Amino acid sequence: xxxxxxxxxxxxxxxxxxxxxxxxxxxxxxxxxxxxxxxxxxxxxxxxxxxxxxxxxxxxxxxxxxxxxxxxxxxxxxxxxxxxxxxxxxxxxxxxxxxxxxxxxxxxxxxxxxxxxxxxxxxxxxxxxxxxxxxxxxxxxxxxxxxxxxxxxxxxxxxxxxxxxxxxxxxxxxxxxxxxxxxxxxxxxxxxxxxxxxxxxxxxxxxxxxxxxxxxxxxxxxxxx
Amino acid sequence: xxxxxxxxxxxxxxxxxxxxxxxxxxxxxxxxxxxxxxxxxxxxxxxxxxxxxxxxxxxxxxxxxxxxxxxxxxxxxxxxxxxxxxxxxxxxxxxxxxxxxxxxxxxxxxxxxxxxxxxxxxxxxxxxxxxxxxxxxxxxxxxxxxxxxxxxxxxxxxxxxxxxxxxxxxxxxxxxxxxxxxxxxxxxxxxxxxxxxxxxxxxxxxxxxxxxxxxxxxxxxxxxx
DNA sequence: GAAACCATAGGGGCTAACCCTCATTTTTAG
DNA sequence: CTAAAAATGAGGGTTAGCCCCTATGGTTTC
Numbered sequence: 001x002x003x004x005x006x007x008x009x010x011x012x013x014x015x016x017x018x019x020x021x022x023x024x025x026x027x028x029x030x031x032x033x034x035x036x037x038x039x040x041x042x043x044x045x046x047x048x049x050x051x052x053x054x055x056x057x058x059x060x061x062x063x064x065x066x067x068x069x070x071x072x073x074x075x076x077x078x079x080x081x082x083x084x085x086x087x088x089x090x091x092x093x094x095x096x097x098x099x100x101x102x103x104x105x106x107x108x109x110x111x112x113x114x115x116x117x118x119x120x121x122x123x124x125x126x127x128x129x130x131x132x133x134x135x136x137x138x139x140x141x142x143x144x145x146x147x148x149x150x151x152x153x154x155x156x157x158x159x160x161x162x163x164x165x166x167x168x169x170x171x172x173x174x175x176x177x178x179x180x181x182x183x184x185x186x187x188x189x190x191x192x193x194x195x196x197x198x199x200x201x202x203x204x205x206x207x208x209x210x211x212x213x214x215x216x217x218x219x220x221x222x223x224x225x
Numbered sequence: 226x227x228x229x230x231x232x233x234x235x236x237x238x239x240x241x242x243x244x245x246x247x248x249x250x251x252x253x254x255x256x257x258x259x260x261x262x263x264x265x266x267x268x269x270x271x272x273x274x275x276x277x278x279x280x281x282x283x284x285x286x287x288x289x290x291x292x293x294x295x296x297x298x299x300x301x302x303x304x305x306x307x308x309x310x311x312x313x314x315x316x317x318x319x320x321x322x323x324x325x326x327x328x329x330x331x332x333x334x335x336x337x338x339x340x341x342x343x344x345x346x347x348x349x350x351x352x353x354x355x356x357x358x359x360x361x362x363x364x365x366x367x368x369x370x371x372x373x374x375x376x377x378x379x380x381x382x383x384x385x386x387x388x389x390x391x392x393x394x395x396x397x398x399x400x401x402x403x404x405x406x407x408x409x410x411x412x413x414x415x416x417x418x419x420x421x422x423x424x425x426x427x428x429x430x431x432x433x434x435x436x437x438x439x440x441x442x443x444x445x446x447x448x449x450x
Numbered sequence: 451g452a453a454a455c456c457a458t459a460g461g462g463g464c465t466a467a468c469c470c471t472c473a474t475t476t477t478t479a480g
Numbered sequence: 481c482t483a484a485a486a487a488t489g490a491g492g493g494t495t496a497g498c499c500c501c502t503a504t505g506g507t508t509t510c
Contacts, residue, residue: 385455385456385457386456386457387456387457387458410457410458410459411458411459411460412459413458413459413460413461414457414458414459414460417457417458417459417460418457418458430465430466431465431466431467432466432467
């Protein structure tokens with residue numbers, strides 16, 4: 001493993017599993033000019049360290065306590081432009097990848113491919129402004145792009161605050177009656193909102209909305225309003 | 226880290242994340258008489274190795290390709306009585322712990338506590354027939370035992386084959402009409418089955434069945450009929 | 451062969467959610 | 481200030497699923 005440049009690349013790793021962190025560190029430091037300068041077991045600690053110290057690259061686990069990888073990236077990329085971020089995750093779901101790219105994250109590496117992929121990812125991401133995504137995920141994306149897929153992100157943004165509030169409660173398995181009692185509004189209003197949500201999300205049929213919230217619980221939980 | 230006995234304990238580790246495996250190995254082998262004799266990145270490989278070789282302890286990730294930890298344990302504990310099994314997992318859900326204990330698995334360690342817990346677990350499990358469960362999970366279990374919990378496993382077994390078949394299809398988001406067309410039976414029959422399933426599972430109210438299948442998808446997928 | 455169980459099927463009632471349309475008030479934006 | 485957008489409410493219709501009942505033919509079991 002040789003690198004053309006002698007410059008030391010300062011790396012932060014954040015993952016809540018100490019054993020994984022250990023393994024990751026030893027893989028990374030097998031390359032001479034890579035140095036792991038800080039380890040975090042949660043997103044908040046990583047965020048603080050990055051704000052207060054100069055580092056080149058942050059490798060963030062997506063699933064972490066306190067702040068997850070998404071949160072950290074969201075807070076960071078506005079202020080720190082030189083910083084590169086690589087996500088480590090177990091999820092190969094497409095929707096994640098989209099979200100990641102929106103945040104300005106440069107790398108997306110699947111944990112099960114980590115040994116092979118992480119060094120490639122660091123190399124590509126740290127030398128220039130290029131993107132690295134685990135090959136297996138790229139394969140996924142290609143398959144995805146062949147079929148025209150409805151863009152839920154866009155649709156979510158077309159929802160009003162009331163609609164989002166109600167969508168959230170539907171995802172928590174609340175009936176229209178329960179929602180009306182929680183929000184101190186008429187049951188009829190709730191039903192009207194439901195109806196409008198269905199229209200905006202292009203959902204039709206019995207229970208379509210609840211089924212949608214089940215399938216997209218992740219996105220709904222992350223919804224801000 | 227001193228051990229009273231000089232006997233070498235032969236350990237197999239199975240986890241689909243190579244970096245985690247590396248880290249785990251180095252933690253384990255920091256103890257003189259622990260030796261990792263084989264690493265697997267999937268359950269099937271682990272199963273085969275264990276069948277063909279004499280090892281003392283298998284540390285299995287619950288989430289693995291081909292065969293998961295549950296499958297491996299299920300196949301093994303009948304034939305190999307001297308073998309000890311420790312599960313490594315990210316899930317602290319109670320239902321998993323119950324399932325694990327039923328299989329004769331001796332250890333249950335959460336990945337986020339792995340560095341501290343795994344060596345304790347190996348020590349306790351390998352010296353005698355004792356059980357080790359990550360303290361944080363034990364805390365969970367205590368809380369759980371105070372409330373009387375409905376036993377779904379029992380209820381599942383009370384379902385007839387037709388009912389199970391239909392429950393599976395409901396979990397796949399099929400309507401009664403669709404199910405009737407798939408099974409070549411009247412829609413009314415499907416509704417009767419639904420009704421009986423609701424009675425057996427003690428579910429009432431609109432959509433309760435579908436909500437149940439969402440919450441218990443894991444169990445339904447494992448259902449045999 | 452009676453009892454029990456199962457799969458099948460239908461009648462009929464009820465409700466929650468979906469689906470229109472319309473109307474009023476409040477908030478927001480130009 | 482005015483126009484658009486959002487939030488609230490309602491009337492009225494359809495449907496899927498829940499729930500109660502009965503009933504018939506087929507197994508299994510004692």
